[in-house]
Amino acid sequence: MTKLIGIIKITNSRGEVVCEQRMHSFVQNFAYLLNGLCNKSLPNNGVGTPIKDTSNVSCSAGAYISSSTWYNWYNSAPTAAGIDAYGMVIGTGFTPVALTDYILAVQIANGTAGGQMQYMAMSYQIGKISSGANRAYKLIRCFINSSGGAITVKEVGFIARPYNTGVGPYNVLICRDVLGAPVAVNNGELITVEMSFQITA
Amino acid sequence: MIPVNEETKKTHKPCLQVAWNVQVYDRDNKLVEEKSGQNSLLVAFATKLAGLLYDTASTYKDITNTSQAAFYTYPDGSSGNVVTGMPCSGGGFGLTTTGIVLGTNNTAVTADDYKLNTIIANGTGGSQLLYLAGGGTGVVTAAPVSSFVIDRVILNHSGGTITIKELGIYSIAPAGITFCLCRDIIADPGADIDDGEYMYVKYTISVTT
Numbered sequence: 001m002t003k004l005i006g007i008i009k010i011t012n013s014r015g016e017v018v019c020e021q022r023m024h025s026f027v028q029n030f031a032y033l034l035n036g037l038c039n040k041s042l043p044n045n046g047v048g049t050p051i052k053d054t055s056n057v058s059c060s061a062g063a064y065i066s067s068s069t070w071y072n073w074y075n076s077a078p079t080a081a082g083i084d085a086y087g088m089v090i091g092t093g094f095t096p097v098a099l100t101d102y103i104l105a106v107q108i109a110n111g112t113a114g115g116q117m118q119y120m121a122m123s124y125q126i127g128k129i130s131s132g133a134n135r136a137y138k139l140i141r142c143f144i145n146s147s148g149g150a151i152t153v154k155e156v157g158f159i160a161r162p163y164n165t166g167v168g169p170y171n172v173l174i175c176r177d178v179l180g181a182p183v184a185v186n187n188g189e190l191i192t193v194e195m196s197f198q199i200t201a
Numbered sequence: 202m203i204p205v206n207e208e209t210k211k212t213h214k215p216c217l218q219v220a221w222n223v224q225v226y227d228r229d230n231k232l233v234e235e236k237s238g239q240n241s242l243l244v245a246f247a248t249k250l251a252g253l254l255y256d257t258a259s260t261y262k263d264i265t266n267t268s269q270a271a272f273y274t275y276p277d278g279s280s281g282n283v284v285t286g287m288p289c290s291g292g293g294f295g296l297t298t299t300g301i302v303l304g305t306n307n308t309a310v311t312a313d314d315y316k317l318n319t320i321i322a323n324g325t326g327g328s329q330l331l332y333l334a335g336g337g338t339g340v341v342t343a344a345p346v347s348s349f350v351i352d353r354v355i356l357n358h359s360g361g362t363i364t365i366k367e368l369g370i371y372s373i374a375p376a377g378i379t380f381c382l383c384r385d386i387i388a389d390p391g392a393d394i395d396d397g398e399y400m401y402v403k404y405t406i407s408v409t410t
Contacts (some may be wrong), residue, residue, distance in 0.1 A: 002312045003215035003240040004247060023216050026408040031340045031347035034406065037253075038351060038372075039337045040288035050340065071243045073253045097410045099347050126251075126263065132313030133244045137251035160254065175216075197216075199247045199312040 009194040019181045027164040028099040031172040036062035052102040059170040079122040084110035086159040086171045087122045088141040094154040101176050118144040136198040146191040153183045221273030224401045242311045243382040267316040267379045279397040290351040290373040295323045301353040301402045307366035316371040316381045329357040345394035348407030357394040366391040
């Protein structure tokens with residue numbers, strides 16, 4: 001038996017792992033997007049507009065547009081520094097995850113004011129984990145606390161950007177996890193958050 | 202430093218559940234056998250998922266088709282490229298290049314599997330099966346689970362009994378390249394489909410909070 005697992009790993013400024021846990025919580029939006037991919041349709045077999053963006057507004061974008069044209073879930077470019085509307089995001093909320101979550105409970109905004117952290121550009125790594133084709137795919141983002149005070153990170157999520165011609169992009173939360181071990185980030189420190197996926201036995 | 206949360210590290214729940222169910226019906230539409238299992242996603246699925254989440258074309262050939270040839274993954278569907286879509290629920294009538302497929306070899310699954318070991322060809326000849334068009338549902342949510350179904354009916358008009366020992370889902374890219382997204386095995390003695398019988402195969406893909 002093999003399965004897809006996700007891992008969230010957070011390291012601090014000294015490279016110490018301060019949180020590592022399985023990523024469990026794809027939300028309903030993810031199921032709709034994946035359904036569209038498999039069914040060669042817009043989400044939910046092309047019926048309705050069930051996906052909710054981060055403003056809780058229904059949207060229809062998916063990955064499929066025609067028999068030969070597909071799009072990913074990430075619009076046109078990897079997430080740049082300073083962008084907190086999509087890509088990997090962090091927050092201070094800890095309410096339990098619900099399938100219908102469309103935003104983090106309390107997202108930390110980008111910036112240097114009180115309660116804010118600076119969002120760095122996202123990057124991507126592929127790590128070989130077998131002699132065959134098996135790989136670990138890592139999405140990585142650093143967050144710097146220049147707010148003047150300590151901030152405790154308690155939740156992590158990923159906001160995708162599905163689109164197709166003339167539709168979107170929309171900011172759509174596809175996963176949210178509450179950290180089993182909240183991570184305190186002092187002023188002047190940074191954390192690196194990795195979200196990785198791999199197939200494992 | 203806050204210590205690594207050992208308790209949560211021990212949790213082995215996958216982030217995406219894939220469950221299968223096969224039912225064999227006789228000529229009178231009577232259920233004669235049913236088996237179930239779960240979770241055998243393969244590398245091609247993870248590769249495509251990664252391609253969906255990051256908008257950069259791969260710099261090396263990182264995905265392997267069912268002929269074990271390597272291809273690039275690309276974020277969009279330029280002609281000839283391997284793309285991030287994974288159409289698989291609408292396998293056309295008679296097609297074994299997309300949708301649910303069946304086989305006869307239950308060698309253990311490994312993450313690097315790229316095809317069924319011994320796929321059963323479409324047809325009415327000896328040891329062949331008739332693959333009807335595949336189907337699929339939209340998403341059904343019943344908290345804490347959101348799920349959808351990919352399914353297919355496969356008939357045996359071969360004149361003899363065929364024993365099913367593996368099943369999987371193939372996905373075909375617009376360039377006509379087929380990938381194996383998951384492969385599951387049915388433990389010995391497998392599931393028999395006698396001549397004139399048919400098998401209903403259902404995969405349920407779900408996320409759970």
